[in-house]
Amino acid sequence: MNWSNVPTGAQSLAVIMDTIPGPLRPGEVDIGKHFYLTIFNIPTTVTSIAAGATNVGVLGQNFQGKKLGFTPPCSQGPGSKKYSIYLYALSSKLVISATEATENSLIAAMNGKVISTAEMNVYYSRQ
Numbered sequence: 226m227n228w229s230n231v232p233t234g235a236q237s238l239a240v241i242m243d244t245i246p247g248p249l250r251p252g253e254v255d256i257g258k259h260f261y262l263t264i265f266n267i268p269t270t271v272t273s274i275a276a277g278a279t280n281v282g283v284l285g286q287n288f289q290g291k292k293l294g295f296t297p298p299c300s301q302g303p304g305s306k307k308y309s310i311y312l313y314a315l316s317s318k319l320v321i322s323a324t325e326a327t328e329n330s331l332i333a334a335m336n337g338k339v340i341s342t343a344e345m346n347v348y349y350s351r352q
Contacts, residue, residue: 285326
């Protein structure tokens with residue numbers, strides 16, 4: 226994943242990848258969006274994140290809450306699935322620990338600090 230044209234005045238970047246999940250599996254409870262990746266306090270000099278990189282910014286939680294970092298999507302059922310990746314340019318670094326960094330807590334921590342955002346949607350379809 227790469228980007229360009231980070232706004233002047235940005236002090237850090239954050240990335241969130243999420244989806245609205247498909248049908249629940251037997252025994253599952255609706256937990257809202259599934260967030261697969263949260264990275265924050267990415268230096269503004271960084272313009273890409275290589276596959277598998279763990280040394281760019283601070284890796285936060287994924288929706289499974291078992292470990293920090295990326296968890297791969299595992300969508301259920303047929304039809305099209307939409308995965309969204311958001312890049313945020315922020316006016317300051319975020320003061321939040323990696324273990325507290327869920328999608329909702331990152332969004333709350335970014336409140337009032339977002340200079341600019343970019344969104345990329347990726348679609349996957351299963352027959």
